[in-house]
Amino acid sequence: MNHDRIDDILEQWQRESPQLDLSALAVTGRVLRIARLLEKHRESILAGYGLAVWSFDMLATLRRQGPPYQLKPTDLYDLLMLSSGAMTNRIDRLEKDGLVVRLRDPSDRRSVSVQLTLKGIELMDTVMPVLFNRENQLLEQFTKAETQAFTKLLRQFLLEFDPNGR
Template sequence: MNDNHTQSTNGLMDQIDRIVTLWQRARPDLNFDSTQVIGRVVRLEYFITRRVLQDLARFDLNVGEFDVLAALRRHPPCFQLSPNQLQSMVLISSGALTNRINRLESRGLVTRAQADHDRRGVIVTLTDDGFRVVEEAVKNHLAAEAELAGTLSAEEQQQFAALLKKMLLAVED
């Protein structure tokens, strides 16, 4: 990327443009094209996370708790999963998952019971209250995502999603 990028956004400079400009002056021998991309992704992640946390706070949830409720909600009709299944979906340690389940269970949003098919196994189930909370939280979450992505046209969103997917596929395990 070069000065054409700044010109294509009507001469407006964001924080990344300012940082890159300073680096180009200090180290004209280096290429900062990747900073134009990665810096913006990192900066967007900050603003997206801040917005998500604000929205989830309305439901007295943190991101991890929302992830557990959402994983259960995506598994109708019983809305239940084993801790191992949940752990693979939310990609955290078993100890961290146990803490999340404990907090959600204490609030009456999930229950834990012995699995019918395995006396040693446990099954986590979304309660009616948990279902109501996650339904509202998901609606708010999707509205926030739409608002954040709304500066891009539908075609631009598809292009951006495809480019981000390409980058993720190259680094995901």
């Protein structure tokens, strides 16, 4: 069997503290490492389109809402798990780039929605197939059954860790 960096860490801990149960580290260490590597992979793809992971996440969240591709800022920051201050700055940057626009509610001038512009929709419709195709290529090493089993286990783990993570 191949050896990875997490195996090295596990061996070091086993040598230094053999009484420790390292089963969780064997899983969480790999999950964390994979998450970092996937984020770097995603960053490298998105950079070619002038996007960062955060901007893609925001634009993709709006795009998957369906027409008219808009949400209130509070809904956006809830979905993206951000503070309202961070959300305001991000909306400002995307608005400056012409990817979103703020729309005032005619019946309540205090209420605003954030909507994808045509430029934002076109960018998402260009980027998403490329990104998802490249990410699917990473899973080609697994059979369909393995991918389904992996998905099931990850969902189970995530829901146990974050039961309200809907």
